[in-house]
Amino acid sequence: MHLLVQSIGFGVAAGAVLALGAVGFTLQFGISNVLNISYGALMSVGAFLGLFMLGLGWNIWLVMVIAGLAVGACSVVLNRGLITPLVRKGLAPFGLVIVTVSAGIVLEYVIVAVAGPATQTYGNRSGATLNFLGWTLTTAQVVIFAIAVVLMLGLHLLLTQTQLGRAMRATSANRTLARSCGIATSRISDIAWFMSGTFCGMAGIALAITIESFDFTLGSIFLIPMIAAAVLGGVGQPYGAMIGGLVVGVASSVSSAYWDPAYQSVVAFGIIIVMLLVRPRGLFGSTTATRKLLA
Amino acid sequence: MRKALVLPLVGVMAVVAGCGSSAPSGKAIKPGPINIGVIAPFSGPAAEFGTLISAPCYAASDLINQAGGVLGHNMQCTPVDDTGDPADAVPNVTRAIATISNFDLAVGLETNTAATTVPLVNRAQINMVTTNGLTNYDTTTDKYFWRLTPADDANGAAMVQYAYNKGYKRIAVVFENNSTDTGNTPGIEKAAAKLGVKLVTNTTIPADASSYSSVASSVISLHPQAIIFDADPQSTATFLSNYSQLTGGKLLPMITATDSLTPDWYNSVSAAVGTGFIFNKVDLVGSYFSTSTQAFYTYRNALLANPKTHALADTLATVGPPASIYDGINIMALAMLMAKSADPSVYNAYVNDVVTPKAGAVVVDNFAAGKKALSEGKKIQYVGVLGAVTFNRYHNFAGAFAAARFTGSTTSVNAAIMPGSEISKLLG
CATH class of the missing domain: 3.40.50.2300 (Response regulator)
Incomplete structure (x- = not known):
């Protein structure tokens, strides 16, 4: 029983990092409808920007915010410079996916060109170990979890309580109609890509803190679990992505405590398949609207 | 009509046969260096491994070339990027086999990609000194496979x-x-x-x-x-x-x-x-x-002497797989001298002769000494960094x-x- 409780705690800590990334991914997809595979490489960019800033002696949590914002700006450039022009030229969705795959590879090798292929580390940033409710977590894990929760609440308030949020929801539901109602959909799209990139960069830093060492493939490795979390929650559903991340984290952790750890991903993805068979639109999707919150 | 065709054909065959009897056996070496294909990851997450595994190749080829090379040709290390991924390794190694001139020896072929690269190289009849640890090669019948590291x-x-x-x-x-x-x-x-x-x-x-x-x-x-x-x-x-x-x-x-x-x-x-x-x-x-033999000092000094490998010398010198590549290249180069051919299908038969103890053989611990002894008509036994090597019938030594x-x-x-x-x- 103790092992089960502990495993759930480990899973929540790991899931919080996945959730942070998954929320950003699903937010951008919900607004732009582009499956952005370069999201993983942007995460790596965030981690390496963090490495550079830590080298300047900055505080790790300040670095997380600033690097996150910087990746947000990169994300806007990617959208404005590459995705939007190709959408205007009528490139099919599958073509856009390939473009984002290509952009991701280019970004990764830009990192290699600048920082080299070797493994990098922030040093041990875990902080003190905390024990409560049978869980054993580090200070860093608790802070990352808190950041994820705060960002989720902030996102909720933004989407439901502000004019900008309503404009984002309208753009997500029907871009043409939103534009004809006077909403600057291009600006809304930029904001969505910026917010998504910021979540992405922060997730990259959170991952780098959690796993202790990383290289330029960091984001690519964790992209699939993040996409899985987003799909599980219901594509375009920020709350769903958060819950999806936690489900993937906890399922992986508990399964590796009781079964061969080599199969932890198999268990997590197996659960996702079963859940999607039962609820094809994800945990938070509905039959009438796939984007319950954004739409 | 038929006679007119047959006579020139006989003449051509006679000329070809005559050429064959006076030239060294096997295919002739083309102009330029004898290439040692270093099959390893040079890009991707495992790129560091390619750098590490290239170093002993540079050390061995530097010393071989300082001693006048092999059969009048220098030896050259040529990276072949397998990326550490079998999906990339197959096209990259296939391309290398098809395009690299005098590709007569391959080294590296590490574990992650060995299952795909070893068969390709063996099929191309190129001798290889592999560092892979796969146990299914403990009893391989691949003719061109040689391994000096334990499974x-x-x-x-x-x-x-x-x-x-x-x-x-x-x-x-x-x-x-x-x-x-x-x-x-x-x-x-x-x-x-x-x-x-x-x-x-x-x-x-x-x-x-x-x-x-x-x-x-x-x-x-x-x-x-x-x-x-x-x-x-x-x-x-x-x-x-x-x-x-x-x-x-x-x-x-x-x-x-x-x-x-x-x-x-x-x-x-x-x-x-x-x-x-x-x-x-x-x-x-x-x-x-042992790190106190003359062979080891020669190896380490060669690593230190080359600017490409200088910084890695202390790390590499004490690790088995790189040393096995260094020794393996020396053994293969000496086998080429014994066979008077760089054609793997010919010199492969001489590999065991290079390391086998025999009466009257001069024990040599580097390529230059081996070349000198062979040029004087002496028998040799190469005892290098790894010490005395005895390959079993599956071309393995541990x-x-x-x-x-x-x-x-x-x-x-x-x-x-x-x-x-x-x-x-x-x-x-």
Whole structure:
């Protein structure tokens, strides 16, 4: 029983990092409808920007915010410079996916060109170990979890309580109609890509803190679990992505405590398949609207 | 009409036959250097391995070329990027075989891609000196396959032998689930059974997970005295950090493979749990060779002399697989001299002659000495960095094993030596 409780705690800590990334991914997809595979490489960019800033002696949590914002700006450039022009030229969705795959590879090798292929580390940033409710977590894990929760609440308030949020929801539901109602959909799209990139960069830093060492493939490795979390929650559903991340984290952790750890991903993805068979639109999707919150 | 056709044909055949009898046997060497294809990852996450595995090639080729080369040709190391991924390795190696001139020797062919690259190279009739540890090559019939490093199961058995010698009777075994690391497992299980060592857990972990806390927690609950562990630097750092977090900083003695002696591993692990753990609790098990022979000094000096390998010299000089490539290239180059041909289909038959002890043979520990002796009409036996080599009928050689301790970020010193015969008994 103790092992089960502990495993759930480990899973929540790991899931919080996945959730942070998954929320950003699903937010951008919900607004732009582009499956952005370069999201993983942007995460790596965030981690390496963090490495550079830590080298300047900055505080790790300040670095997380600033690097996150910087990746947000990169994300806007990617959208404005590459995705939007190709959408205007009528490139099919599958073509856009390939473009984002290509952009991701280019970004990764830009990192290699600048920082080299070797493994990098922030040093041990875990902080003190905390024990409560049978869980054993580090200070860093608790802070990352808190950041994820705060960002989720902030996102909720933004989407439901502000004019900008309503404009984002309208753009997500029907871009043409939103534009004809006077909403600057291009600006809304930029904001969505910026917010998504910021979540992405922060997730990259959170991952780098959690796993202790990383290289330029960091984001690519964790992209699939993040996409899985987003799909599980219901594509375009920020709350769903958060819950999806936690489900993937906890399922992986508990399964590796009781079964061969080599199969932890198999268990997590197996659960996702079963859940999607039962609820094809994800945990938070509905039959009438796939984007319950954004739409 | 028929007679008119036949007579010129006979004439051409006679000319061809005449040429064949006066030229060296096998295909002629084209102008330019004899290329040694270094088949290894030079890009992607494992790119560091390509750099490490190229160094002994540069050391050997530098010394060979200083001695006047082979049959009037210099030897040249040519990187062939397998990226560490079989999907990339197949087209890249195929292209290299088709396009590289005088591609008469291949080295590297590491474990992750060996299952695809070894057959390609063997089919192309190119001699190879491989560092892969796959156990299915223990009894290979591939004619052009040569290996001077132990298979992974032997290394696994050596890890258990070392743990037993240290007095550990309860051991946890945790490996990354890849062919390189799990190749140790059969040897570990056999050795543990013979030595009466209890494996409290024998499990694998996926690479690059965001957390191994559950696995660490399971291991802790089983109270092992030591852990046999091998994974990539990133996963190792994450696992150890998670383990340390659960035990208040207490870590088990760790026995791992010498492939952990890399800057990446050191940097990642030291950042996660500190250098004290690395220097005091980590033992690196791998193939052993003496570092006080003339052959070793020649090898190390060659590494130091080349600007490309100078910085790596101390790291590489004491590790088995790079030394096996250095010795392997010398052996193959001397075989070319004995065969008077760089054609692998010809000189392959002379490889055993280079290393086999025989009456009246001059023992040589470097290429230059071997070339000189051969030019004087003498028989030779090459005894290089790895010592005397005896290939079995499957072209495999596994010598003794050693456990080493880190002495710096990329250097180690041997702490114990285990005879190869002792390890073989555990696997028998």
